[in-house]
Amino acid sequence: MDYAGLDYRNIRFPVDRPLTESERAARYKQESYSNASPMDFLSVIKLNSNSIDLVDRWYPIKGFNTWFGICVVLVSMGALAGIYSALFFSNRTAPIETVDWIGVSALTPLFLLLTLGGWWLIRTECGRFTHYPMRLSRKTRQVHFFRQNGTVLTVPWDSLFLTLGESKSPLSGTTYDLRAHVLDDDDETVRDSFSLGYPSPLGNAESIDKFWAFLQPYMEAEDGVEKTWHHLKENTGYLVPVDNRREGWRWSIARSFMLGAHWPYLQLLFSPFLGLNALGRMLAMSTSKIPQWPADVERESQPEVNDPYVLTWRDNGSLGWWELYWPLICTVVGVGAFVGVIAWVVSGLWR
Structure with a gap:
């Protein structure tokens, strides 16, 4: 992304x-x-x-690096485990030949570099700030x-x-x-x-x-x-719920699917990608710190008493069917489909 x-x-x-x-x-x-x-x-x-x-x-795109990085790490480590298992722990009868050692020597640093790259992707979002x-x-x-x-x-x-x-x-x-x-x-x-x-x-x-x-x-x-307040009240519907808090799992799902908010069928079609993004987003948010403004910035930005133009996430309407529950169904379907495909591929490799 x-x-x-x-x-x-x-x-x-x-x-x-x-x-x-x-x-x-x-x-x-x-x-x-x-x-x-x-x-x-x-x-x-x-x-x-x-x-x-x-x-x-x-x-808006938080979560992508997390789930993609996790996939890279798992695939790389799985490939390394498969290579060494086939080489040293299988019931092979043929001796280990020079070509086998050459292959292992070439693939090991490659997959280790991919593992480090995947970890780097994860760290761009996890353990930082929300x-x-x-x-x-x-x-x-x-x-x-x-x-x-x-x-x-x-x-x-x-x-x-x-x-x-x-x-x-x-x-x-x-x-x-x-x-x-x-x-x-x-x-x-x-x-x-x-x-x-x-x-x-x-x-x-x-x-x-x-x-x-x-x-x-x-x-x-x-x-x-006044113009900005009216625009947000009449046209937006939602303010981002991250003021001195982490976003909740509901918003992580809703925000991940909002790119396709006008096309529910596309949300379902791309549900493996968007569902994994929602899970990655939840992990990134849960492991990250909440940013805090310095005291002088906070003081100068406080609203006046009885300010009529105060808006926060607490003024949001409820997430409805198309904002939350349909994306939740798509998340379950998409992640389930992804896991099913991976399981099918892995089972085929181990036959």
Whole structure:
């Protein structure tokens, strides 16, 4: 999936470089409004008159690296066990020949490297943070970004260079995000970068226009708080339930299947993939820490007494049949089908 910019073992967006012409051409200026229809793409954690919290670009797809990494580890270790079992513990009558040793010598480091690669994939999500939030403070006009190492980057909203970001992934192809660059004093050199908005792996360039049309008024329009509140109440239905908590198993299943929310038959068709993603997501969430903002960031972001524009996950409606129970059935069917196929393959190999 699209894990571009994940700052784990220094996999990041390119920095310490000049802005490109394409970035300049696709810039979103703070004072410019979009005519696109606003969409939040299920990225808001909470809202009040002083600040809005957003999830990171990796949150929607969390779980993929976990289950895929586990599969890589299990297949690699299983292959090693099969090779050595056939070589030393089977009832073979022929002596071990040189070609057997050559094969073992070549395959052992290969499968060990695959095992390490699978473990690396697991560790990009497990034992870290449940998510990496961003907080935009309308009150102080600051943007706070929770980094993957637990530190917080704070940058003035007006100093950010915002542009259309593009990333390429073998599985998801070209994806787009609202890229935020922190520039040096020369207003030319990129010193840091993060993704301020990410529609989904299925989003396109126009999706970023829609996200900008949602986000920019909150920070700049006189009635931006009211507009944002009404949009979330009337159009979204759900805020992400990760404010000072881990998401529950119900949300892990619902969120994993939301990419196909309008196509229930496709959810069933891709249920092995989506169901495994839900299980991987649950494991990743259960083993990860909950991010905590520094005390000064929390103080400046607290809602005023009787603030009429407070929204949190507690204001969400209940997950219904198509949001939870149908995905739950698909998860059981999909995971069952996957396990059945694996069992059939393994039994055939051991005959």
